Amino acid sequence: MLHLKTVSDKPFDSDGYRLLATCEWPKGRPQSFADGFNPNLAPPRALYDSLVSGKTKPEDFTKQYQKHLETFKPRLEKLAMQARDFDITLVTYPDFAGVSIGRIVFDKIQPAGKK
Secondary structure, rough: OOOEEOOOOOHHHOEEEEEEEEOOOOOOOOHHOEEEEEEOOOOOHHHHHHHOOOOOHHHHHHHHHHHHOOOOOHHHHHHHHHHHHHHHEEEEEOOOOOEHHHHHHHHHHHOOOOO
């Protein structure tokens, strides 16, 4: 099963495999904070910064980020298969400007109707 958390959420043993999907390792977090780290699944830094600065509207950010994720389709498909066998918690940045980065990745990984 696939779960979502943000970097500000406390880790629990029940999270299973914790995959950090951020551009960089969060400051102050120990190595034990996540079991894996895949910055490619995070929005590109320039795209994220454009959302934070208000240069990009949330709906445009979402479209561009979804397009970015398409380039990692094989990895997303592998995560979907792995999530059928064991718990995976996707750890991303907190929601910003009404955009949930975790939800965008989650929706790309989970097949329709399995959310």
